[in-house]
Amino acid sequence: MNGYNLYGLKANTDFEWHHLKRKKSYVRPDVEINLGKIDPIAPNLPKTVYTKFHTYNSNCYIQDIPSIAKYAIYGKDKIIIEPYKPIKPKAISYFLQENILPILLISNEYFLVHASAVATKDGVHLFTSQRGNGKSSLAANLCIKHECQFVSDNLCLLKWDETEQSFVTKCLDNTCKLWQNVFPQLDKNIKKYKPQLIRKGIHKYNLNFNRYACKQFKKVKTINFISVINDKIDLSTEKITGFKKINFSRSVMHSHHIARVVAKDQHLFKFSGLVAKHANFYKIDRSQLTSLSEFSNYIKDEILTETT
Amino acid sequence: MKYLQKQLNQHKGKIVWLASYPKSGNTWFRCFISALFKGEIDLAHLKTDGIFSLRHTFERYSGIDSRMLNDKEVHAMISSVFLEHAKNSQHMLFTKAHDAYIYNDNQQPIFPTEVTHKAVYLVRNPLDIVASLANHNATTKDKAIELMNNPKGYLGGQVKGINTNSQFRQLMFDWSGHVKSWNEQKNIEVILVRYEDMLHDSFNTFKNVVQRLEIKASDTAIKKAVKMSSFKKLQKQEKEKGFREKNVRSEKFFRSGKTGQFEKELSPTQIQNVIDAHQEQMKQLNYL
Numbered sequence: 001m002n003g004y005n006l007y008g009l010k011a012n013t014d015f016e017w018h019h020l021k022r023k024k025s026y027v028r029p030d031v032e033i034n035l036g037k038i039d040p041i042a043p044n045l046p047k048t049v050y051t052k053f054h055t056y057n058s059n060c061y062i063q064d065i066p067s068i069a070k071y072a073i074y075g076k077d078k079i080i081i082e083p084y085k086p087i088k089p090k091a092i093s094y095f096l097q098e099n100i101l102p103i104l105l106i107s108n109e110y111f112l113v114h115a116s117a118v119a120t121k122d123g124v125h126l127f128t129s130q131r132g133n134g135k136s137s138l139a140a141n142l143c144i145k146h147e148c149q150f151v152s153d154n155l156c157l158l159k160w161d162e163t164e165q166s167f168v169t170k171c172l173d174n175t176c177k178l179w180q181n182v183f184p185q186l187d188k189n190i191k192k193y194k195p196q197l198i199r200k201g202i203h204k205y206n207l208n209f210n211r212y213a214c215k216q217f218k219k220v221k222t223i224n225f226i227s228v229i230n231d232k233i234d235l236s237t238e239k240i241t242g243f244k245k246i247n248f249s250r251s252v253m254h255s256h257h258i259a260r261v262v263a264k265d266q267h268l269f270k271f272s273g274l275v276a277k278h279a280n281f282y283k284i285d286r287s288q289l290t291s292l293s294e295f296s297n298y299i300k301d302e303i304l305t306e307t308t
Numbered sequence: 309m310k311y312l313q314k315q316l317n318q319h320k321g322k323i324v325w326l327a328s329y330p331k332s333g334n335t336w337f338r339c340f341i342s343a344l345f346k347g348e349i350d351l352a353h354l355k356t357d358g359i360f361s362l363r364h365t366f367e368r369y370s371g372i373d374s375r376m377l378n379d380k381e382v383h384a385m386i387s388s389v390f391l392e393h394a395k396n397s398q399h400m401l402f403t404k405a406h407d408a409y410i411y412n413d414n415q416q417p418i419f420p421t422e423v424t425h426k427a428v429y430l431v432r433n434p435l436d437i438v439a440s441l442a443n444h445n446a447t448t449k450d451k452a453i454e455l456m457n458n459p460k461g462y463l464g465g466q467v468k469g470i471n472t473n474s475q476f477r478q479l480m481f482d483w484s485g486h487v488k489s490w491n492e493q494k495n496i497e498v499i500l501v502r503y504e505d506m507l508h509d510s511f512n513t514f515k516n517v518v519q520r521l522e523i524k525a526s527d528t529a530i531k532k533a534v535k536m537s538s539f540k541k542l543q544k545q546e547k548e549k550g551f552r553e554k555n556v557r558s559e560k561f562f563r564s565g566k567t568g569q570f571e572k573e574l575s576p577t578q579i580q581n582v583i584d585a586h587q588e589q590m591k592q593l594n595y596l
Contacts, residue, residue, distance in 0.1 A: 052388035053370045067384040094376055131373055199376055
């Protein structure tokens with residue numbers, strides 16, 4: 001048995017989890033993650049959703065990734081993984097981390113937002129958008145060129161601080177994982193990066209922020225949704241208010257999708273409301289033709305400076 | 309217009325694949341479909357139903373970060389993605405594809421047969437494709453010929469294996485291989501449409517396709533849609549408003565639209581290279 005600390009959850013696994021720091025197994029783990037056989041959910045059950053890739057109800061969530069593995073979450077504390085063929089655990093751990101872990105964390109009332117983030121002296125700024133729109137490279141560039149502290153490149157864990165009456169977050173992983181083509185757009189002196197094998201034949205490169213990572217919990221100051229469009233436009237920022245803000249906060253937590261699964265809709269809705277009430281939301285249009293450097297300057301002037 | 313939309317709704321859960329080798333009239337045909345069913349063509353928001361190779365559709369239904377998948381894994385899943393997509397749509401979908409008709413490692417076609425209504429396969433004289441493809445890819449005509457003659461040719465290659473383009477890599481084979489893959493498979497019905505016929509006998513060609521798709525449209529509606537989607541009008545709209553499907557490196561998407569231009573645009577050697585590689589298919593399609 002191996003032990004892992006998953007954003008505060010104590011997990012025991014019967015396999016080695018690729019690129020996570022291994023600890024001794026826990027005596028009283030919060031969650032057990034094992035390889036094994038998954039029994040399919042019976043057909044035509046009430047209050048159960050069946051798609052080609054997911055089957056779920058309030059007790060169980062199964063994700064099928066053909067040719068790789070099936071993953072099942074039972075309640076709050078049990079995950080079973082059934083690989084399609086004899087496969088090295090590290091080949092399945094990426095999807096465990098990206099697709100299954102956020103659902104498990106929400107089941108356990110930890111709240112993940114799909115966003116990169118940086119901190120200034122006034123608080124943390126989150127940048128959320130669809131995959132491939134440059135969240136990680138923006139965070140890296142703001143840290144390298146605009147003296148921000150690094151918080152996250154992909155997922156932010158938010159905690160509600162009763163005393164501060166605010167959401168807080170901090171850096172849980174010092175490394176910013178970037179595609180190789182991003183590096184030439186960053187500082188020319190940044191050359192020391194280490195390739196990390198994500199899956200067979202697919203590499204990302206770690207940029208380690210060590211001393212420049214935000215290790216203390218800080219207030220969440222803004223949540224920024226970056227919308228990438230193809231046309232050549234002037235960059236524009238729009239403050240989001242009202243109900244749109246609540247819907248927006250649910251979508252960045254993927255809770256539209258996940259709420260049905262973990263049957264905590266009411267709780268998630270309250271949480272979304274809290275996020276919406278206590279963070280400033282902005283929608284930022286970025287042209288695909290805008291360079292990373294231009295975009296970072298714009299963010300610094302319009303968001304990081306404006307809101308402080 | 310409503311009676312046409314109603315027919316699309318009646319066929320909900322089905323997909324029409326608009327398949328072609330690049331620069332063979334696929335976008336033009338999509339403009340016709342948009343004009344017929346919606347009564348408008350806005351190049352910025354073309355009213356057809358997406359592109360087969362778009363990562364966005366794949367990720368929406370699978371919930372998986374597709375950048376982490378290799379081509380084989382994508383091929384193993386993509387037919388299920390479109391089964392879901394069709395199941396969730398309120399009308400019949402028209403979906404563009406430049407991929408060849410291929411099978412995954414489980415010997416399943418990547419285009420799901422169960423939800424396919426029909427495929428419209430648009431074909432164009434490969435000699436006329438050359439200059440158009442070179443313009444689209446912002447490359448030379450020789451490079452375009454190299455791609456068209458490459459049995460392992462693909463579109464949307466990822467630079468240095470970085471898997472981040474908005475579309476997946478699309479295996480096309482060479483031009484002849486692409487034509488054969490769609491027209492020789494027996495799983496789905498294919499309506500073969502020649503670009504040259506769309507240009508020189510527009511009304512009858514489009515009408516024939518509409519009929520074979522089992523859509524009842526009046527001659528007036530078809531004539532109107534043909535007029536709206538004329539090449540000149542599309543060129544004018546691109547000039548005024550731009551077109552997001554244009555390669556950022558190329559000057560324009562709707563270039564000349566004419567046939568037989570190759571005689572002016574290609575050298576005798578280039579013409580011979582294309583003919584030598586594709587003689588058999590060209591003869592079958594009356595291009596030789």
